Amino acid sequence: MRYYDKLVFELSREGRSAFSLPQAPDVCLPDSVSRKSALELPSLSEPDVVRHYTNLSQMNFGVDTGFYPLGSCTMKYNPKINEEIPGMFAGVHPLVPAGAVPGIRKIYEGIDSALAELTGMAHFTFEPCAGAHGELTGLMLIRQYHISRGDFARTRIIVPDSAHGTNPASAAVCGLEVVEVKSGPDGLIDVESLKPLLGPQIAGIMMTNPNTLGLFEKDIAQIASLVHGCGGLLYYDGANMNPLLGVVRPGDMGFDVMHLNLHKTFSTPHGGGGPGSGPVGVAPHLVEFLPEFGNRGELRVSGFHGNFGVILRAYAYILMLGRENVPMAGRLATLSANYIKESLKDCYRLPLQSICKHEFVFDGLVNDGARDGVPGATTLDVAKRLLDYGFHAPTIYFPLLFHQAIMIEPTETESLETLDSFIEVMRKIAQEAAQDPTLLRTAPHNTPIGRPDETVAARQPVLKWTKSN
């Protein structure tokens, strides 16, 4: 990667233009509603624009560049056929009456029934645009369900301490009070700690299964029966659905509501942070509250029908996968994670020894190289050093249960050779740390930029380009 320092505004030259439109007389609007201030946008030729953004792209690392073991993000390969599909529907206005778009109706019906089959839910709404958006929608459905039964007291939601940060945030945004349940020493929800929390104020529990430590909550049947027994519902955070794809269905485990991240489990590209898609599925007794199915709740959580372009890609992936290949998806993801875990546990601290699912967590280096006057290498340093070797870093400092958390998720689309070279590099880094931790503490050394000063950036924020910066 080569450092390229331009911003598009700095390439601007008055008199250049890249658009091709016919002449037209200026708009004729009353002065009172017209823009007065000058509009500052760059003036460029088309080659300028293309070269600038191509240069920017070359400072980026994507799944197509190399291994991207970012835990809980399921950075699997994004099939290229999927990219060809949205263009076929690019011109369809979202308000065209359903009767005039039979092809699109078939797509929604097709993916709805496929996702229902894969998860054990009855139906999905596709309005949510991301996982967190799906969580919020799912929690709204849970609240709506209780309210419709006149059960107004259910305003508390149980969230494990290992949950993704979005869980408590989504609950709060939905007007629910978060009650935390502790994990036991095995990293799983402690059923005995759960029992006293249950009661007539509990709307439900949000669970990620396998949880953020990559461990399957094996007491799920008992948890489901306890929560249902107190009148609550079970929410399944689909962020970690990948190891269960083709193996276990959340609906069968007793979950009532769930979301899926189509950009994780169903292979659609992450796009540098979005667009994603977070469809929410429900068990039969909640279908009447789904936006498209019953309108009992009169819910609308986004402008139109969700991120249709993303939904198309996911559907294409499901059709390629088909009945024959789906059982291997989750199993191979799980195998890859366990393979890495077993290959590195002598160099990196493994707090929980059990078989993991699609991801697992190390708690820092076994030997961080600290000695008199020389501080040891931290998880951050390991992550930065990985960049030098051409790998993306794992998720770090999450989950919060461990101080030096390194969360690794390889996915099912990485070859044994890739896993082996990652393992080799991780071992090499552990060795470097033991011998010369400073090498890690000053990493990365081979990237377009070094570590930034984030403190100054946050104290004196510069959030837009002006002529003077």
Added chain:
Amino acid sequence: MSTFAYFPHTEEDICKMLKRVGVSGLDDLYADVPADFIRKGDYDLPSALSEQEVRDFFESLALANPKLRVYAGQGAYDHYTPAVIPYITSRSEFLTAYTPYQCEISQGTLRYIFEWQTMICNLTGLDVANASMYDGATAAAEAMRMCVASCRKRNTVIASSSLLPNVLQTMRTYARFAGINLVETYDIMEAVCEGTLDLAGVIVPSINRYGIIESHDGLAQAVHNAGALLAMYCDPSALAVVKTPAEWGADIAVGDGQSLGIPLCYGGPYVGFMSCTQALMRKLPGRIVGQATDSDGKRCFVLTLQAREQHIRREKATSNICSNESLMALWCTVYLSIMGADGLRRVNSLSYAAAHSLHDALMETGRFEDPFEDQPFLKEFCLKPLFGNTGALQEALLEQGIFSALETEEGYLSFCCTEKARKEDLETIAQVARSI
């Protein structure tokens, strides 16, 4: 063994890996899962398709939808997409990256988001913008939440009934569950001056659901006198020519970036934008990119002000958004780089000319009344049909391959023209209207 194109594992690989893990078969990896939950037998899914079959399948479904030329808006506008945009946004370095957590290998994403933030600030006239939101409707709902979060112990937000219907519905949903008192009214000034004690914010459109550019003289001052914030919902394309939220005195601007060259694609993906005054910077939800300096003194860009965000604040966060619509923000950023200020003005000029010509042609048919006579509009307008069957025009136009004349809640018909408008289509619309 599997010969699926995306799974690289050979049978030998799997054996080797199982051995390392110390189990004898793949199902042993699920030994901790109660046996009842392990799926036995096939999933009821279609048999795997080849790549060509997938392409054929979607092509046939695409052909099942009649091809329509669009003369409708209501929040989704058929502006032209320059060829450069999909070419750039399909570069895999942009497409297949995740959120730029490791800034040292994400400067491409971070730089274009910084450019996007700058362009949104320049369009709206406000000081600070975030890295983007899901879409315009959710951005409006977040603006409502932001007003409440910024004004301690205040919980009422007044929204104009002239906002787009889907925007209002989304705000209503968010408000209901968050316990925000959302008041909808056409007479904003009167509602503000009534002096609601716990007024936190007011949300009005720059251009309303009827296509009218609204006048908001004195509103900002009245809202600020009441101790509340003013948010404005805008069409970013139109901001090249209409008065900006900053010029109206607004504190927050939101809207949908779709009009900046994003294809209609049946409603998504689009991209919401959100900007605000410097004073509200720390209350702005979502990701924000800031400029920084690296260890060698080089200019670089990072995710910043993260202490506001949900992964740190957890249940204390004012928003649960933890991503953005990055690629669509890139889409708009490249669009604005191609168009520049002159191009964006030209888009408005052409749209304006076509819409006014259609408006006049429809009025000449004698089949309509203009409920908004003499009020300024840009590219979208509503007319009141004088014929009984208000849906008939839309149906008749569909048969001509045209999607237009959307019926509104009030029984008006909504029309919209962009720079893509064709003269012969405008004539067809007027001619069909005459014959209804």
Added chain:
Amino acid sequence: MSKIVDELLYSESHEWVKVDGNVAIIGVSDFAQSEMGDITYVDMPSEGDEVTKGEDFGALESVKASSELYSPVSGTVVACNLDLENAPEQINQDPYMAWIIKVEMADKGELGSLLNAVAYKEFIEK
């Protein structure tokens, strides 16, 4: 080893209080600032706001963390240290000089439940 100033009172949420007549001057302890790391922003109330003992009146932010500030006393904010808006690092440099707010106390009796220096030292060593 965190510095503790003898003549101040402390809360279990690591705020310190200096009593000046009926006014409580409030900041955060050395222990608190060292736990936070480089402070990047101080979210403060406005003059005239009411604060309640045990409830949050603002927050400290660092690059990767945010921590609520809890008022050790109830009353009315009579002054805010606006210097911290542009120089939050003062809290890292000298937490006992960098006061955050001054509160006109509604009930001086509330001071009785705060810890003295010895008790606070024990508390943080636990």
